[in-house]
Amino acid sequence: MNAFKRLPIAAVPGLLAGFLGFSCSTKKVNIPVTPVAPIASYCPHLPSRTFPSPVTISGVAQYQFRNNGNGTVNGTPNPVRHAEVEVLDAAGGIVQCAETDGSGAFSFQLPAGTGDYTVKVNARANNANVKAYVMNNPTDNSYHSISTSVGTAESASLTMTAPATGSVVAGAFNILDKILDANVFLRAHASAAECAAFAGCPTFTVAPLAYVYWTAGFNPNAYLGGGAGGVSFFLKGTNELYILGGIAGDVDSSDCDHFDNSIILHEYGHFIEASYSASDSPGGRHAPNEVIDPRLAWSEGFANFFQAAVTGKAVYRDTEGNVSCGTGCTQAFHDEDLETVEAYDDPATMAAGEGNFREFAISRLLWDAIDPHPVSGEGGAGDPRNDLAFETVQSPFAEVWTVFTGAVTGFKSASARFRSSGLFLSFQRAVAGGQDWATIRAREGLSGDQRDFATPVAVPGACGPQTLQVNGGTNGSFEASNLFYDNDFHAHYHASGPLTVRVEYSQLGGTPADIDLIVWKNGFTYGKLGDALATSRRSRSTDGSTEQISVTAPAGWYMINVMGLPHSTGAGGTAMSYDLYINGQKACPDP
Template sequence: MLRIQNLILFLLLSASMSCSNKKSPPVNQAPRSTPLCQQGPAPPSYCDTIKTYTGNVTTVSGTATYKPREIINGILSGEVTTPLPIRYAEIEVTDSNGNVAQCGETDANGNFSLQLPMDSQTYTISIRSRANNNHYKAQVFDAPERKNLYSLSTQVTTTTSNITGITLTASATGNILSGAFNILDQVLKANDFLRTQVGACPFSGCQQFTVAPNIDIYWEKGFNPATYFDPNPSSPASFYLMGYSCLFISGGNGTSPSTGDPNNEDTDHFDNSIILHEYGHFLEDVYSKSDSPGGSHGGNRIIDPRLAWGEGWGNFFQAAVRNSPDYIDTFGNTDGTNYGYIFNIPLEDVSTFGCSSSPSKPGCDLPTNNGEGNFREFAITRTLWDLFDDATETGDNVNASFPDIWATLTSSTGFLDPLTAFRSIGLLHERQPALTGSTPDDWSSVQTLHKQNINRTQFAQYVTGGSCVNYTLNSKGYSFFIDGIDDPNDTGSIDTANLLMNADFYHYKHSGGGLTIELSYQTDPSDPDETPSEPDMDLYLIRETDALSSPFKVSENYIDGNINTSETESISISNLDPGNYLIVVIIYTGVNDSGGTIGNTPNGLRFPAGSQTYYNILANGVTLCPSSL
């Protein structure tokens, strides 16, 4: 009998705990377009031509600043006391007819000095939410369908040779103009961080960082970008669109800018952790290679290692740029009545975070078994942080290893190796020693501390045809072995399965054409550790872009219930495209819904994980064996 499971792919853009009433957009609000950066009008040209005037001129000088809200104890509070400079941002000066009269940029302190004709005319000076220089390249727009930049503006009349002391300040209240400039400044901070760390990366094959390519960022006060995917989203979202160099930051939970309430809703324009996390995804996209399929991740359970790596990297990157071992997402602010934090997760010391009493608390994510850290988002985050930080603590005697990480991410024999696929932190551990010089940093103490598997044997082990008898049972040779566990958190779906203990994953390269994958397995009836019971094992075939919960092909037959006989699962495809595939062997621990008893499992009860079991995988009749690329 064929067992059928519902397999659902979740695309989780952001998590939110704040609540608000859903409202429909005004009737005169035009429907929003698909959020692809290429759609909508072309952005205005960058103002970079500095004009020289002869005769009488007026020199106009001043300072552009912004006042973000500051986060105190995880709470988004009032504006900072001392304004921050708007650094290296575009300046456009126009005359009363809208013609461009001068261009420029602010400096590192937000200062500017511009020359205009001394002709008693009125000019508008606009500091724009954009930069295109050797420091950083980014544009903060309102929406893809409009592509309006934000401007901090003032007017001057050129009646004297010098106009000085102009101070422009973007506020965190009212139109929240400082939100746009805070987002912009986080991009500069990220670029400065990378120049400091790997501007002169010491390893061969490591990409020397100068300045990142341009990124388009969209943000509007009050507006929830999740509206692009759901006309009535339940919670706000900030997200990066892979392949488009396009980032969206939540301005509230409104389905239009006018319906949001930033003082009482989840916003991210002052949540630097969130902005930098998403920018980390952009860097991974343009400098490295990501295989993350997306999906649900709450920082409290075992998940697909591809997803765990992508989110763990983003979590780490924001902390490294901020030089602060935490990850914070706020909602509301102290000007409202509904405020607090969605999460405030420590990356260094979790002793006061309540993980001992509540190990499934989001952000704890503490592994218990060796190798489990590769399957947990925050175990990966803390691994990377401990490799980077200067602290020396029990189990962590490594520091300043960011160049090692960057070299592995950006090298053609690291994450950019065209032969590899299904990338995870296991690939980072595996390739780092060979890519970082004759005396690479020894990561072993941190790997042990966070229960990291130092290669890909537990996820995406490469297999090819061969002869590899590692186990013998009833005079038959087997290549692989599994001994599952009964996990109380496993409800029978792959989303809740213990992917470390109850599943094995193999990277298989198919040259094209017909393919038959066969799983043959046999339980050891003399298991000395427990009363022998037969696991119900299934076979999945996953394409590179598939989530584990959305396999391309499956074989899910019930076992015959006889521990003394071998079992088989088989997938056949008549014409399969060449490429990389993930073969998944997984123990089914869901409910027996066959209508009768199978083995020792009555109808309506869950199957046990079973005893130690040996198995072979065959591709077109050829036994597959572990190998290396």
Template sequence: MGFQAPQTAFWISRLASATALALSLAACGPAGTLIQNNSGGGASIRPEGTEKPYSSPVSVTGSYLRLQVQANFVRFNDDSNGGTRTGTGSSGNPYKQGLVTTETRPIRRAEAVVINNANENVVQAGHTDNLGQTDLQIPNVPGTYRIEIRSRADNTYLKASILDNPYDKNYYRLYRNFTITSGVPSGTIVGVLGGAIVAPHNGASEGGAFNILDNILIANDYLRTHVQVNDNAGTADYCPSSICNVNFTVAPKVQVYWTKGLSPAAYYGSPSSAISFFASSSGGGIYTGLYILGGIEGSVCADTDHFDNSVILHEYGHFLEHVYATSDSPGGSHNGNKIIDPRLAWSEGWANFFQAVALGRPFYRDTQRNAECPALYSSGTASYYTARLSFTDFDMEVQQGTQDAPSLTGEGNFREISVSRVLWDSITGGTQSAPYGSAGNTDGTAADLGFAVIWNAFTSLTSSSISARSVGHLHSSLFTMLTTMGSSYLNAWRDDSYADSSKPLVREKQHRDVRDFALPLTPQSVAHGSCVANPNLANYTQPDWIFTSTGPKRDTTNSQGYIDWSDLFNTNDVYRYYYDGSANRRYVRLFYKKLVGDSSGITNPWDLDVYVYNEGFVFMNSSDIVKKSERDYPEAVISGHALPATYTGSEVIDFSGLSPGFYYLNVKAYFVGSTAPVRAGAQYYLENGNGDQLCP
């Protein structure tokens, strides 16, 4: 019995290893793009590797034996003692929280292969069962063999591979040798000496790889259980065949890259940054797949994610979104205590929610260090500690005051934790099985819809007619489905008057449409103020749109004076607009003035600017801004674009030179700088150069 490290496992953070890596690169062949660096040297992007094929089951004829082996992995339990602190905080008995105790679990549904050591022939292949056991028929031929348990699966329960990196694509394996002697009767059950084969949580830490694999199985098991057509109203996961028509089986294959001691940030040149991520496309030497944090610069006592079940399933949630729903998230940095791009909030909020339902616990936990790390002193608690959390758990039932609770209706669509909570509160309720029943409903909000209809709405987001996908799109789709399911379901979920906070949409202050971000605008040949009402926007006030005097929030700046964040809910409006290339659509004009009825006592309204972004934009990324008009108020009249009566400000976008297609119009209230004054409220509207109104 023994373990074998990945055959070419590497984390090259050492000069001593540089030569080896250079040689390895030289062997990569001509594929890849040559790039230059300013030292005069050059390096190729490493091409994506090819995973070794799965072994096929072998049909055994004649005398056979049944090989039964138990395979387990050990992991730190990220919910040790319910996540509460243990220890006394003394130097010999430090506080611990997070990865505190270990537990042994079966390696389930993983590839299991029996190999003849004499000739390396595969004599049988299959997978472990749900208890981590094999039952493989092998030829009853004397000799020395080994059984390998590999960190991957390709069966009806699970399709996933945990590999060392995207270039070598080596799986992890546990193996044990055994001998077949002569004279054993056919059909005899045989095992291997030494008991269960175990992947450890420390040392080589293959337990990390198998824990990742097990979490993906947990996700698939959850989906198999809950995503089924169910025509029985009033039961758990009710999802009638009139709207739900798919029973989940197993998700497509996913490749996960993990190496102990290595941060995936090393794949883009920042090896000391702790990060896990999902890449839905390839570029820059990063290839499609999940990347899970195995440590930093060889250490597992800074931050790891291979035992952070929430993080693993969060990233897998992104994979599911990519496969089953389509994502428009611009990705990148996000923080649960901020108003962020609603495309990002939706994607991250979904992933947070999915890990919670898959794990059956209403929180998201990210840990650091573990109980086997050296104790550190922390004067704040006058104590020593070893294991800790990266941040306090996100609780799906609790709003955290100023950190993640929306304050205005519509704001929840821009907050990732709010998105997570609204989904959790939508599925949980009295008819659902534990732990999704009412026992854990501490916030008094539980629409009791079950998961199946949420999944159905989620998968409807693949529609090509949708863009800039956010939770508003999900809500819109869900609204249609709940209308079919019946008013009791619909009314448990929403209250369009926003009075009853026991409804998830009300509690989380979310709109069930996209009125606050990427609302499509269509030119209408009507007079200003006469847009035809859009029936899909409940209780929507027609333009003029407004920024009140106290609405916009000051942009934040970094230490160099750059604007690094702007409030997309309060300070910006974003609309989707189709430029058809015609002369009538060449200009988009913004006209604005001081808000009628403004009582601020301030003379000048907010200075409004317009930026045009391309599809898939990152907000405030200069390279995604294709046009802009950002003059200072008061603005001179631009020739050919006279101000309408009573309007005092204008910006004009000239689309000439741009290809016909969809663009995003960002109307931004300028509010930056330490001495920036608050302005009077502003009201505005948008029209084409020929006077056609841009209507929602």
């Protein structure tokens, strides 16, 4: 790019002034920053106030629901459950508070004969049932609501309905309701009674307060500086979920997620993970048919499973709108069946251990572990979903919860690091009272330990060379490298001071390959070299040649990544072997 073109026009006078040898002062313009509005306090008059001469206002709050994302409006509205009710006087002051019950009903008193009031049912709750605020954006922090006016001449009964068309504010209430569903599920399945069977199983009561940002027609991808593709996400390090409300103002034909219960619960699953478990996921994009970082695959796989557990349905449905097929066509959606393997992750063709790198293999494993037998509505003989050879496991959800959240035999324990399905299954095998998941592990190509990722190493150890496949199609870049086939990942604790890691290459087969060595810091993103402690990525393809790094490193956990790649693009060998040495001593896998 021409450097001059990047020069703001405003800089030209200054440039000229400098050239001509005189100076002038530049007025600095302060652009006003929009202040972030504080989040309004929860209704202050709870329990509800009573009045000496009252009228009673009762009512029902409900919300409409659209099938398949933005399809037809369902005939029967759903109740707005356990949500906040505010009553405002003419000046906007809050004079009364209430909450809807489990059927959407509410009731409160107002002083008789004192004029009209505004009744607001809000898409937020902060009670023993659910804690979540569904708001418009992180600047306004304005919660969604429906409202109506009520007089006080006599007692009255109201029916308030959030519409699924027009303002589509029903979307906000559906999000709140699905979060309530998740809390109801966890209270039932991680109760004291359910947890009693597993030592170290934390009892669930109600999840911490979650902030959900959603606006009809708005794509939160804007916050990521992204393109037009619709996206929902959980923001790690916060309690914030961002749900896709449509694209470019379109709530009728574009992709939206406010009625996609799978997506809402998936993102809330990440929130539950952040609140009760721990994650080492580097985040980033993921797709069902891709081999991805096992830490990411675990986090996403759990979130997929969580939505199935809460809904009780063995399917992950993401609706996509119908914008691509025009007016009149039915709403499009994508289903991932949690009972049926796909061609790309069928263990019949997938190598053992590859499931650790595939999110839906993990989702199916967890679902198979807890799903009821037989599942209602599933087929008879021959239906793979009722293949009892794979349905021998019947673990309570509390067993999953114990590993997921446990500080003793679980992800919250001090020994947990580089959390992936391998580590989860290592813990699961050690849970007292836990079931044997060997059949479902094998079905999904999952190892019961960390042999495929973050493999612990014994130093000094005694072992022969380790083999590593080389993907002939890779060009040596991280993007093209297959994390499962082309890479080995060894977890190593370094007690500070000098650290020397060396790999010695040996050729397998008739064609030489190349070997690279990368030592990643804990928390790394694969391929992001800024996260590497050190690398040695020279061309090394003759027997006995080495890659070595020697650094002084602080104490901590590191990931030693041995990467195989073709010696020349497209012409590499298909396998190699190597020996690993740490500070001069042989290092051997010890999963």
